[in-house]
Amino acid sequence: MRAIADVARLAGVAKATASRALSGRGYVSEETRQKVVDAARSIGYVASPNAASLVTGRTKSVGVIIPFINRWFFAEVLEGMEVALLEQGYDMTLYNLPAASPERDRIFEYFLARKRFDAVISVGVALSETEVDQLHRLGRPLVGIGGPIRGVHTIAIDDVEAARLATEHLLSLGHTDIVHVGGVLVDEMDFAVHSNRLRGFTSAMMSAGLATDGCFYASEFTLPGGHAVGMEVLGDPRRRPTGIFAACDEIAVGIIVAARELGISVPADLSVIGIDGHPYAEMFRLTTLEQHPREQGRLAVVSLLAELDNPTEHRADGELTELPPRLVMRASTSGPRPKA
Amino acid sequence: MRAIADVARLAGVAKATASRALSGRGYVSEETRQKVVDAARSIGYVASPNAASLVTGRTKSVGVIIPFINRWFFAEVLEGMEVALLEQGYDMTLYNLPAASPERDRIFEYFLARKRFDAVISVGVALSETEVDQLHRLGRPLVGIGGPIRGVHTIAIDDVEAARLATEHLLSLGHTDIVHVGGVLVDEMDFAVHSNRLRGFTSAMMSAGLATDGCFYASEFTLPGGHAVGMEVLGDPRRRPTGIFAACDEIAVGIIVAARELGISVPADLSVIGIDGHPYAEMFRLTTLEQHPREQGRLAVVSLLAELDNPTEHRADGELTELPPRLVMRASTSGPRPKA
DNA sequence: TTGACATGTGGAACCGGTTCCTGAAACCCG
DNA sequence: CGGGTTTCAGGAACCGGTTCCACATGTCAA
Secondary structure, three states, X not given: OOOHHHHHHHHOOOHHHHHHHHHOOOOOXXXXXXXXXXXXXXXXXXXXXXXXXXXXXXXXXXXXXXXXXXXXXXXXXXXXXXXXXXXXOOEXXXXXXXXXXXXXXXXXXXXXXXXXXXXXXXXXXXXXXXXXXXXXXXXXXXXXXOOOEOOEEEEEEOHHHHHHHHHHHHHHOOOOOEEEEEEOOOOOOOOOHXXXXXXXXXXXXXXXXXXXXXXXXXXXXXXXXXXXXXXXXXXXXXXXXXXEEEOOHHHHXXXXXXXXXXXXXXXXXXXXXXXXXXXXHHHOOOEEEEOOHHHXXXXXXXXXXXXXXXXXXXXXXXXXXXXXXXXEOOOOOOOOOOOO | OOOHHHXXXXXXXXXXXXXXXXXXXXXXXXXXXXXHHHHHHHOOOOOOHHHHHHHHOOOOEEEEEEOOOOOXXXXXXXXXXXXXXXXXXXXXXXXXXXXXXXXXXXXXXXXXXXXXXXXXXXXXXXXXXXXXXXXXXXXXXXXXXXXXXXXXXXXXXXXXXXXXXXXXXXXXXXXXXXXXXXXXXXXXXXXXXXXXXXXXXXXXXXXXXXXXXXXXXXXXXXXXXHHHHHHHHHHOHHHOOOEEEEOOHHHHHHHHHHHHHOOXXXXXXXXXXXXXXXXXXXXXXXXXXXXXXXXXXXXXXXXXXXXXXOHHHOOOOOOEXXXXXXXXXXXXXXXXXXXX
């Protein structure tokens, strides 16, 4: 009742002509095109994307696999991708990938295999070898965000560098007693992010001639996580560091809250630096390295669509686009209190 | 190369039989079914959802329109819907609806109109009359979360009741000087939520014989928003309330942080209660009314799929399923300090 | 024995577009 | 003016499934 055949009949042309007129492909006289467009509008014709996909093989939609939605970084990335995709007329189909589980397998074997989308973006997922293979077998363009995936063009900040900069910031202020609170090294998002940040920290400490034994604490990337670790690290006054480099702003803020509860003054008694550029950072006057996940999402989409439009020109497999983190100094860091 | 015709040929049966064997509809002998399944597996056959949708009219995917991704309530709802949808073999296509704008119109006119999904869930969106009409015209099942939409079955907590309970909790502790920090009354998510919570507050205050002039402050539903309002409300010691009912936990926590910065003791000098059951609530020992958005998402999906499976049995248009909020008492509320 | 009914299978139409191929008309150039 | 190239339009095949219908068999009750 609203098929292209009806439009064609109403406009007095053949289906083929109507299709060309509406899609803009092939030769159609201006006069005919106008007739078809008018006819389409008059019956409220909307093309069926299914029918079109069936023959063209293009669905105008991309699949996104992501381990969390309710985490600042991931939600920001999603919002960034959404805008960019919509702008180009693409739908976004979301798969909130759980940790290893039958449901996770099902996503790979059933949902992704159906090839409902033209391309896939993988955000911050640690993929098993099998899973990477499964993605490659789809034969669709693939882009990653947040950590290198074998054979996939990935967008991320330079985590090692960011961690090094953060640590060096504390070092340059004169701190020598520094602790790094970072991500658990074996969890869903451990694909370099956590270990890279730890690496940057260690390398900066080494360069400054400082040992790092016992200087690492693991935390969830959440405010309560940072708070709990903060209580633990700051609880014992005898072995309290003067500077803390948190792997993300939420951890950093959690630590600041813990410090306040313990009556420790920031930055007088304790300097804290994070990574992210979270909205909370400003409220807590947190010094941080900004990473703009929204922009990362946008870039991923741009790269993906470029490859879709021009498959030959696709990024070298495994290429890594590293964004420079930017240091934003606020009031959570200063030189350590001179020893009594 | 991987079409059902290939499977049929390999199994030595007709396309029709292969289709029946794989889909489980119609009569197929066990022996034949096994042959077809084996053939399918042997060539790694995956059915094309496009082709199937074309004829069945079902896409096995639902569209979700949502104003924010990066907000606790919304992200939780999304995660809840995701799990429930995946379980039933449905894809989730996400539309992050901006405030009134050409992009927003485009979502309604272009994306939603294409009918790529079997049903639509609208989460916390204030829809214009036109938009509601557009949704209804899709002729697809429709469910809302978070506030009534004309003619649409909606799932939400009873906001008036939740606000009343929160306020009564403060009243019952002996507070008489109470302020409500709620949502801005004209913004993207104002479709009853904000005004209902204000209404519940006012009604409880009235019942207690208390006036509410000047007792309402507006804030964004974020921690920095609550913090800013907290500084304002608590800044002047002469007219400081003893109890604050925040419309959400993030605001409440922001207020607690502000109080701490101002040296105001919670709950000794100030009681704070929120709504949500946010993970931060526990960390800040915040008394709150829990609303479990994840469960709301799940319920929306259940209701939607029930209607899809059995179109006749669909919920009365405009029916409202109201979930009871549950009071969780922690250490942010107590009786007011006796007047000197 | 006959007829009603359940079971099993194949052929062909169909969903709603796109595209290939063919042919006519218009245009261009030498 | 003839032949080659564009421009324009229609017919038909096709994408990859599902489903309707027809037909063959087998079963069971009357």
